[in-house]
Amino acid sequence: MEKEVMSSLKMAGNILCSASSFIRKCIFGVLRVGPIPNHIAFIMDGNRRYAKKQKLSHDGAAGGGGRYDAGFWALMVMLLYCQELGVKYITAYAFSIDNFKRKPEEVESLMASMLEKFHLLDILVKRLAVRVHFAGNLELLSNELRASAMELTEATAEYSKSVLTICIAYTSRDEILHAVLESCEQKRIDLEFDNDDDNEIKLMKVEKNMYMAVAPDPDIIIRTGGENRLSNFLLWQSCWSHLHSMWVLWPEIGVWNLVFAILNFQRNKTYYLEMKKKEKEL
Numbered sequence: 001m002e003k004e005v006m007s008s009l010k011m012a013g014n015i016l017c018s019a020s021s022f023i024r025k026c027i028f029g030v031l032r033v034g035p036i037p038n039h040i041a042f043i044m045d046g047n048r049r050y051a052k053k054q055k056l057s058h059d060g061a062a063g064g065g066g067r068y069d070a071g072f073w074a075l076m077v078m079l080l081y082c083q084e085l086g087v088k089y090i091t092a093y094a095f096s097i098d099n100f101k102r103k104p105e106e107v108e109s110l111m112a113s114m115l116e117k118f119h120l121l122d123i124l125v126k127r128l129a130v131r132v133h134f135a136g137n138l139e140l141l142s143n144e145l146r147a148s149a150m151e152l153t154e155a156t157a158e159y160s161k162s163v164l165t166i167c168i169a170y171t172s173r174d175e176i177l178h179a180v181l182e183s184c185e186q187k188r189i190d191l192e193f194d195n196d197d198d199n200e201i202k203l204m205k206v207e208k209n210m211y212m213a214v215a216p217d218p219d220i221i222i223r224t225g226g227e228n229r230l231s232n233f234l235l236w237q238s239c240w241s242h243l244h245s246m247w248v249l250w251p252e253i254g255v256w257n258l259v260f261a262i263l264n265f266q267r268n269k270t271y272y273l274e275m276k277k278k279e280k281e282l
């Protein structure tokens with residue numbers, strides 16, 4: 001009897017699974033009629049609130065890193081959906097320089113959790129042909145974590161199906177400062193800069209020194225957790241991005257949230273293009 005119940009349950013599960021993947025494929029097909037973003041960036045907010053809700057360790061004590069497990073898997077699921085949709089670039093704000101100001105035991109457990117996740121990523125991204133890139137001031141990380149990040153970057157350098165950029169020890173102001181200082185240094189040794197360049201060319205040369213230079217500007221920035229701020233994330237790159245904030249906590253983000261964000265982007269883009277066209281006609 002128990003065996004029969006189990007096999008019926010399994011069968012029901014399979015039917016549900018294939019039905020939901022069929023529905024997802026249909027919805028994605030409809031989405032593809034409109035413009036599909038080339039780059040989506042995520043501000044993954046709400047991990048601690050989720051841990052609290054689930055009564056997971058959220059006080060930074062031993063094992064506190066476990067609270068980011070669900071968040072990590074949510075990112076992997078988003079990566080899969082983006083691949084299926086044809087979104088090539090995915091960027092995740094994993095740890096800001098300001099996060100170093102959290103309680104030391106919390107920072108420590110988060111860093112230990114990151115290291116564990118990098119090992120997992122190493123297996124997952126190779127299967128999915130994803131190139132991993134790290135954006136941020138990696139000098140601020142422990143030697144072990146930095147070495148692991150660099151290994152992952154090198155090991156996936158040849159993949160090109162998608163590009164996953166993990167912003168770690170990152171703030172946008174730090175990135176801009178870094179790019180400007182690098183550019184000044186290049187100008188000092190007269191490497192690339194020409195005083196007669198027009199501003200567009202100068203901007204491009206500064207942009208080349210950004211941590212995010214591997215990716216085009218994001219089309220959509222999705223922030224979970226209900227806040228509407230950019231919190232020092234991609235300030236330079238977001239000047240034409242569609243900002244989409246949602247109340248859902250990051251580990252709870254699902255396919256419908258992504259679909260809704262893309263639909264909003266498509267509506268916004270059509271509106272923006274129409275405005276531009278009208279501007280030209282005037």
Ligand SMILES: CC(C)=CCC/C(C)=C/CC/C(C)=C/COP(=O)(O)OP(=O)(O)O
Pocket residue numbers: 044045046047048049050068071072075092093094095096099114117118121166225
């Ligand atoms: C390898 C890799 C990319 C791993 C990703 C792991 C992950 C989900 C990191 C998020 C880290 C973080 C500080 C999120 C903000 O939520 P919060 O802690 O501020 O939560 P709150 O908004 O509820 O306070």
